[in-house]
Amino acid sequence: MHEDVEHCVRAVQSKDARFDGWFFTAVLTTGIYCRPSCPVVPPKPENMRFYPSAAAAQQAGFRACKRCRPDASPGSPLWNERADVVARAMRLIADGVVDREGVAGVSTRLGYSTRQLQRQLLAELGAGPLALARAQRAQTARVLLETSSVPMGDVAFAAGFASVRSFNETVREVFHRTPTEVRTRAARGHPATTPGTLVLRLPFRQPFCPDNLFGHLVATAVPGVEEWRDGAYRRTLRLPHGHGIVALRPLPDYVDCRLTLTNLRDLSTAISRCRWLLDLDADPVAVDDLLRADPVLAPVVNKDVGRRVPRTVDPVEFAVRAVLGQQVSTSAARTLAARLVTAHGEPVADPAGGLTHLFPDPATLASLDPEQLAMPRSRRATLTSLIAALTGGELDLSVGSDWQRARGELAALPGFGPWTIETIAMRALGDPDAFIPTDLGIRRAAESLGLPTTPAGLTARSAVWSPWRAYAVQYLWSTGDHAVNRLPD
Structure with a gap:
């Protein structure tokens, strides 16, 4: 993007916020670098230089603009x-x-x-x-x-x-x-915050639809680990140096983020994981433009533009919860997860709410007696094989994992079919093209829109939505009357 000088100049001259994070503009006459949307008068084109990252602009000797704070812009999609x-x-x-x-x-x-x-x-x-x-x-x-x-x-x-x-x-x-x-x-002029609580704003690109994002997280929330309180989604965080509690509240121009950490060294990681959880670095204009090009999806997209994919702060936790949720209702899956958390999660203190535990880590889960798990024998075998692969290093679900390799590693485990694998790929790995044609909600949406309802037929039809099929899933789900589509009261 930064090499297309003409395009970059036009974005800067129009102060187009959609390109914040895509590239950075350095100004030779002032020695500063800015977002494309910086509110100051745009410099002359001959005085602009464009860089693909804030780090590159800093290495070239430019300092961050005090007005637009380019270092705090949404990340590159x-x-x-x-x-x-x-x-x-x-x-x-x-x-x-x-x-x-x-x-x-x-x-x-x-x-x-x-x-x-x-x-x-x-x-x-x-x-x-x-x-x-x-x-x-x-x-x-x-x-x-x-x-x-x-x-x-x-x-x-x-x-x-x-x-x-x-x-x-x-x-x-x-x-x-x-x-x-x-x-x-x-x-200057900033009120004091609760001692030990860090308050910050998480920026995103407009448009932004919080309904399905927070609705899904809350509808599937595990008691003790997650909750909706006072208009905010709250949850515990397992972090490299300790743990934390975060409250995320959607506002028109940003997500209000309130973090309490046991070790401040985890701040950067906690922010990154919260942004990943809410898919805040997505480019909703690019996504929606492609999906609304399909006349069948266009009315659904136009109804609530800017849908994001609800992800996770912990891929391992999500994979375990995906197994617990196989072939059971959302309510039953929450109950199973809550029992696991209460019995084996690490207790935490939450004076500001009702959070009680961290989700058990793989080492703790590996020590459990499978016979104590209240689920069918076949699903117990699936869960224990997943935990063994994670603790043995045979399965990588980290943010830096290879998406296709992870799919293959999951497929090699007993009990991992297309629904579980693609759900993990979409929400834990973050693959924007993950697709779950076997999902009951997707099949009902397809039927209501006149799309093919067989997995093979719907997969073939979904080719025109690539590489944004995970976002198409969010729009298809929105056609149903379910709590995942609504902000909680």
Whole structure:
């Protein structure tokens, strides 16, 4: 995108917010870089330079604009849409793997050498993995500076910096302010928040339809792990350095996010996982334009534009819940999951609500006696085989996984049919083209719209919706009268 200079210039001159995160505009005369939608008067085209990432603009010597805050813009949809090595690497970097495992850890997960990974990221993004992680650390630092009273030294290490000196230098370089100046400026006119709670805004591209997104999460919520309270979806989070509780409330221009963490080093990862959960980096215009090109889907799309795919903060948790939900109602699946959580989940304290546990991790689940699980023997075998594959390293469902390889690994396990595999691919792996033609709700929607109802016929008909069939699923589900389609009262 950034190489199409004419297209980029037009987007900047029209202040088109749809392109925020797709590319960044650097201005030679001011030394700053901006979002395409920056509210200032657009510079002359000859003074513009375009970069594919904030990290590349920073490496070129430009600092972030104080008006439009380009470092806090929605992420590029490319890293959610694509399944190649660069996209997988970006998802892992966003999840904090560079800070926890180094560049070598990302390379190992992808099956590439560090040099090969560096070369591919530089070629496409103009910055290597360390520079990309550094840009993410700077944004995490700004969130902590602006939303908390955490001491400067703690902010530095919580954001992932190796020293206070590197923290100070990076903040001054990226934001053209000292950390103290960033905090002081943000504090003006801002009311105090609950102690220990970080309050931030999660931006997204318009249009945005929260109905199915939050409706689905709440309708399938596991008691003790998830709840709807005071207009917000709340849940517990299992994070690399501890745990957290998040409350996510949909608002017209952003999602209000309130995080409580036991370890501030998890902030960047928690934000990334919440964005992934709500599919906030999607490009709804591109999705809806393609789907409404089908005259059968057009009226359904136009009724509620901007639907997202509800995902998960924990792919392993979702895979386990998908097995628990095989061939039973939503209510029954919630009951089974709640029993598992109550008996084997890790207890947490939630003074602000009714959350009680973290969902059990694979190691805990591996120690269970299968005979104690109140489900048919065949489904117990499916669950135990899934847990064994996860704990044994034979199955990778992480954000950096290869979608097709994961499908094959799941298919090799007993009891994993097309419905379970594609549901996991859609909501846990994040494949935007995952499709579940055997789902009862999809088949009913197909019948009501005059589409083929057999799995083979509907799959063939869905080819025109590719690569956005997971979004087509959301629109097809919307034709039914079900709680997953409505914001809770």
